[in-house]
Amino acid sequence: MDQTLFAKLCKAGKFKEALGLATQGHENEKYAPSRFAMDKKTGLPIFYRGNKRVEPDETGVWQLAKSSKDWG
Numbered sequence: 732m733d734q735t736l737f738a739k740l741c742k743a744g745k746f747k748e749a750l751g752l753a754t755q756g757h758e759n760e761k762y763a764p765s766r767f768a769m770d771k772k773t774g775l776p777i778f779y780r781g782n783k784r785v786e787p788d789e790t791g792v793w794q795l796a797k798s799s800k801d802w803g
Contacts, residue, residue, distance in 0.1 A: 732752060732755075734775075737753065737776065749776075750764065750766070750767060753776070757791060760792060762783075763780065763785075764778035764779055764780050767779065778793075780793070
């Protein structure tokens with residue numbers, strides 16, 4: 732995913748297009764994100780499927796996040 736283009740889409744208010752950019756090619760996966768929020772500290776997106784945090788693995792397949800901060 733192109734972080735610069737993602738940020739430009741968000742600043743332009745095109746959130747659906749930004750989410751589409753993040754899931755491009757993986758739209759029909761079980762854990763493909765349905766929404767995202769921007770982390771205020773890092774400025775990077777945090778993706779969610781329902782109320783569960785998800786992230787792409789090394790191959791780009793969306794998986795549940797394995798972060799210790801994840802409380803879902």
